[in-house]
Amino acid sequence: MFSSRLPARLTPNAVSVDLARLRAAGVPLVDLTETNPTAAGLAYPPDLLAPLADARSLRYRPAPFGDAEARGAVAASYGKPRAALSLGLKAQGSVRQRHVRGSATPWSPGPSGPGELSPDRVILTSSTSEAYSMLFKLLCDPGDAVLVPRPSYPLFDLLGALDAVRLVPYRLDADAAWAIDRADLERRLTPDTRAILVVSPNNPTGSCVRADDRDWLVQLARERRMAIIADEVFADYPLCPRPDASSFAGVDSALTFTLGGLSKSVGLPQVKLAWIVVSGPDDDVAAALARLEIIADTYLSVSTPVQVAAPRLIAAGRVVGDAIRARITRNFAHLAEAIGTRPETTLLTPEGGWSAVLRVPAIASEETIVRQLVVDGHVVVHPGYFFDFDREAYLVVSLLPQPDVFDDGIARVLAGVGEEVR
Ligand SMILES: Cc1ncc(COP(=O)(O)O)c(C=O)c1O
Structure with missing residues (x-):
């Protein structure tokens, strides 16, 4: 009766079963998987959403790509230096050198924008997920392939399946600070590969596409007439960025769709506003925009109130972005310090996100480790396999929780992992 786009089995995994049982028994759990910024005790200005009640929204003026002023505000946000916040990572000096792997460099400003961006090349969507769906419809016939990084965002599997697109993983190299494994990517290319997807900073590795990898990708895409889809929803959140991030x-030399949205940039997932920036050779951009207009016009999914409010949400939401940056910076510093005393655990350097x-000894499977942390330590973390790491054992923690919750959770994780090793 139902389509095969949906998973054949709908049963919950073992970790979810444990969690449901403990929650039903009223056991308090420390949740280090919380990535909802509105549930992380951040101080949102109480009137932040007041612009949604603007009387101009009483008039419906459908426009496939969205309101011109809102598109202008998004375009303008790319011209500004992103995330100009000094990150307090100095204190960890020696801890980081011993235990934090990857390409740690001193702090420098976050990814720079492309300079002047035309609002004509900005398309509003209700979420990044919807943006993916529109791009898959634009670029792929059913069964065509899109290359996706591995490890990365777990929702890609469903986003691809729901649009009948074959998502083919290419490897990010754990031993090279998650650089693109170019040989692996090239091996995955087939005549029906329509696009290469990158996530920068990536979820959960926090790695950004290196400048030389970006240039290589652009050339490959141009030569093979493929598009690039670049998910930059975390671009405003540098942690240990490289200076060449952009x-x-x-x-402008290969058709490129860059994704961003308010859910991350100003911590407002509930208002449902995201966007696609289209760039590349003029002919390709014009051809893509003409087709995207048909898709966008079919759904007209972005509400008028959010479009009218967008310029003010982007401006006023900066304080929320600042609060999130302060939170993740503080929690990351605490984590590095706590791990400094634990030789069995390694903290990987996130450039952003x-x-x-955490890399922990693989003396048991990730699932066993995570279940033990839940059942014995009452602390919830994600196992690496949720994100398709190609080896074990990795644990993924959110940097968003309130500091007291975060510190308590990390102490439980480190105690649990230490127990395992003994
Ligand atoms: C890499 C990445 N892209 C997109 C999203 C979702 O964005 P949106 O809420 O706009 O659909 C997430 C959410 O965590 C994410 O990790």
Whole structure:
């Protein structure tokens, strides 16, 4: 009766079963998987959403790509330096050198914008997920392939399946600070590969696409007439960025779709506003926009109130972005310090994003470790396999929880892992 786009089995995994049982028994749990910024005790200005009640929204003026002023505000946000917040990572000096792997560099400003961006190339969507769906419809016939990084965002599997697109993983190299494994990516290309997807900073590794990988990708995409889809929803959240990080929205020699949204940039997932920036050779951009207009016009999914409010939400929401940056910076510093005393656990260096990855001894499977942490330590973390890491054992924690919750949770995780090793 039902389509095969949906999973054949709908049964919950073992960790979810444990969690449901403990929650039903009223056991308090420390949740280090919380990535909802509105549930993380951040101080949102109480009137932040007042612009949604603007009387101009009483008039419906459907426009496939969205309201011109809102598109202008998004375009303007790319011209500004992103996330100009000094990150307090100095204190960890020696701890990081011993235990934090990857390409740690001193702090420098976050990814720069592409400079002047035309609002004509900005398309509003209700979420990044919807943006993916529109791009898959634009680029792929059923069964066509899109290359996706591994490890990365677990929702890709469903996003691809729901649009009948074959998502083919390419490897990010754990031993090279998650650089693209170019040989692996090239092996995955087939005549029906329509696009290469990158996530920068990536969820959960926090790694950004390196400048040389970006140039290589752009050339490959141009030569093989493929598009690039660049998910930059975490671009405003640098942690230990490299100086060469920059947005794909500036790419002009291959057709490129760069995604962002308010759910991360100003911590407002509930208002449902995201966007696609289209760049590349003028002919390709024009052809893509003409087709995207048909898709967008079919759904007209972005509400008028959020479009009218967008310029003010982007401006006023900066304080929420600042609060999130302060939170993730503080929690990451605490994590690095706590791990400094635990030789069995390694903290991987995130260049940006809202999560951190711990490598722990694989003396049991990730599922066993995570279940023990839940059942014995009453602390919830994600196992690496949720994100398709190619080896065990990794644990993924959100950097968003309130500091007291975070510190308590990390102490429980480290105690649980230490117990395992003994
Ligand atoms: C890499 C990545 N892209 C997109 C999203 C979702 O964004 P949206 O809420 O706009 O659909 C997430 C959410 O965590 C994410 O991790």
